[in-house]
Amino acid sequence: MNEIIWPEGYLPGFTENFASNEMIVTGLSAEEIWPLLSQAAKWPSYYSNSANVVFHDHGGPDLKEDMRFYFETFGFPVEAQCNEYLPPSATNPGRIAWHGWAGEGDTRLDVHHAWLVENLPHGRVRILTQETQKGKPAIELANAEPNPMINGHQDWLKGLIKAAREAKQASLGDESA
Numbered sequence: 001m002n003e004i005i006w007p008e009g010y011l012p013g014f015t016e017n018f019a020s021n022e023m024i025v026t027g028l029s030a031e032e033i034w035p036l037l038s039q040a041a042k043w044p045s046y047y048s049n050s051a052n053v054v055f056h057d058h059g060g061p062d063l064k065e066d067m068r069f070y071f072e073t074f075g076f077p078v079e080a081q082c083n084e085y086l087p088p089s090a091t092n093p094g095r096i097a098w099h100g101w102a103g104e105g106d107t108r109l110d111v112h113h114a115w116l117v118e119n120l121p122h123g124r125v126r127i128l129t130q131e132t133q134k135g136k137p138a139i140e141l142a143n144a145e146p147n148p149m150i151n152g153h154q155d156w157l158k159g160l161i162k163a164a165r166e167a168k169q170a171s172l173g174d175e176s177a
Helices: 030-038 040-046 136-143 148-176
Strands: 017-026 051-055 068-073 076-086 094-102 109-120 124-134
Touching: 017 136, 017 148, 030 040, 030 094, 030 109, 030 124, 030 148, 040 051, 040 068, 040 148, 076 109, 109 136, 124 136, 124 148
Parallel strands: none
Antiparallel strands: 017 124, 051 068, 068 076, 076 094, 094 109, 109 124
16 A cells, blocks of 8 residues: 655654544545545535635635645644645555644644545555644644544544545436436
C-alpha cells in the first residue's frame, strides 16, 4: 500500500502533534470518493467540523496545486494552500494535501494535512488521512483527552464514506428511472 509524502519539516515524529486515521471499505472506488474530497466546498455537507470554505482568486470547485483557500475547523480559522493534487487513476492513488496555518506568535499553528485514496484488490478502497502539526496549539491538541484530531478525522472519514455511498445509490437510482 502507498504512503503519504511529507514535505520537509513535517515528518511525523518531528512535529508537536500527529494524527493518523484510515478506513478500508468495500463497494466504493477511489473515483467515487474523489469528488467529495477534492471539492472543499462539499466538506461541510458531510463533515460538521468544517465550515465557511472560501476560495481565493475565484478558484474551485476542485482544489488544485498551489490553490489558496480558507476554512474553519477545530475552532481555528485556517488559511491553506494545496500543495499536492493528483486524482486517482488505474495505476496511482489519489493524493490531496495542503499546508494550513492560523494565528500568530504563540498562537500560531502550522499543519500539513494529507489524504491518500487508493483502490485495493477485491473491490475495496483505502482512505488514509494524516496530519502533522507544529506550534503551541499543536501541543495542546496532542495532550487533549479524548484526542480531538483523531476523533475529528475519524468523523470526517465516516462522513466521506457515507456521502459517497449515498451519491452512488442516488446515481444508481437515476440510471434505473
